[in-house]
Amino acid sequence: MIVKDLRFRLVFLVDEEGILLREFLHSKGISKRTLTATKYEGGQLTVNGIEQNVRHRLQVGDEVVVIFPPEQPSEGLQPENGVLDIIYEDEALLVLNKPAGQSTIPSRDHPGGTVANLVAGKFVHDDLPATVHVVTRLDKDTSGLICIAKNRHIHHLLSEQMIASGFHRQYVAIVEGRVQEKRFTIEQPIGRKDGSIIERMVCEDGQFARTDVEVQRHFEKDGHELTTVALMLHTGRTHQIRVHLQWAGYPLAGDDLYGGTKKWIGRQALHCAILRFAHPLTGADIQFTSDLPMDMQEISRSL
Known part of the structure; x- marks a missing residue:
């Protein structure tokens, strides 16, 4: 029986005479760490079908194949079977729609049932020798798209694309109060709140964080003014949107950790x-969208 090699691989054609294999692969975005793992952990580098080391000098027209080593699932990440709302999938990535109430990765309080557990189970089912690499993470009670x-x-x-600000994440939130400015940017550093392992706050010695805010709609609910806003993240600090909007005086509806009330919704009204x-x-360029979940739709529907 022939066993299919399911290791991830990339194929490149060389268009520069005399370049070293190491330099050529670096120009393709393959890091030194990845090359080291390829060499020592079960991967392979071939040129025109012959295995070569990184000091091999290439010629125009050579075919370079990088076979990446199989990855072992992280210890403590138990693969589980379950339903994933898959928006997009190819050989390189998955884009999922996460419901509110589901953690992205396991923790002491939520060791199972997370997105990562279910993705690990999918990889086992698909015989994919890979572990789970979460590119964009959402809080447990935030819904929406995950890569x-x-x-x-x-x-x-x-990750390099994120650092270069080429990876765009847009959220929709319902906040308490009437946001006056149509568009504005919050640039305030965020750090851990003293005495808490969970809460964050705006503080001078925190990490730089930037959030763009745009008002979509004003409305009233039970005599209270609320605003639907669109938010663009330029950084990815823990609880960034929740902390920034609290600092601005507009806490998220349902976010009682950061000054909101659960009167209309049982979780922070935030959706990627x-x-x-x-x-x-x-x-x-690729773009994925996700409609607002029903609990957020219901807030503004019952006026």
């Missing part, structure tokens, strides 16, 4: 509605 890379190289490329980025392999 997951299928191997460390893709994760590296998308759009992911837009360049595909890490093709470079093509």
Whole structure:
């Protein structure tokens, strides 16, 4: 019986005479760490079908194949069977729609049933020798789009894209109060709140954080003014949107950790509605969207 090799691989054609294999692969975004893992952990580098080391000198027209090593699931990440709302999937990545109430990764309080557990189970089912690389993470009670890379190289490329501000994440939130400015930017550093392992706050010695805010709609609910806003993240600090909007005086509806009330919704009214980025392999611009879940729709529907 022939066993199919399911290790992730990339194929490149050389267009520069005399370049070293190491330099050529670096120009393709393959990190030194990934090359080391490829060499020592079960991967392979071939040129025109012959295995070569990174000091091999290439010629125009050579075919370079990188076979990435199989990855072992992280210890403590138990694969589980379950339903995933898959928006998009290819050899490199997954885009999922996460419901509110589901954690992204396991923790002491939520060791199972997370997105990562279910994705690990899917990889086992698909005989994919990969672990789970979460590119964009959502809080347990935030709903919407999540991107997951299928191997460390893709994760590296998308992380680099985030650093270069080429990875766009747009959220929709319902906040308490009437937001006056149509568009504005919050640039306030965020750090851990003293005495808490969970809460964050705006503080001078925190990490730089930037959130763009745009008002979509004003409305009233039970005599209270509320505002639907669209938010663009430029950084990815823990609880960034929740902390920034609390600081601005407009806490998220349902977010009692940061000054909101659960009168209309039992979780923070926050949803990741759009992911837009360049595909890490093709470079093509791709965009994914997710409609508001019913609990957020209901707040503004029953006026």
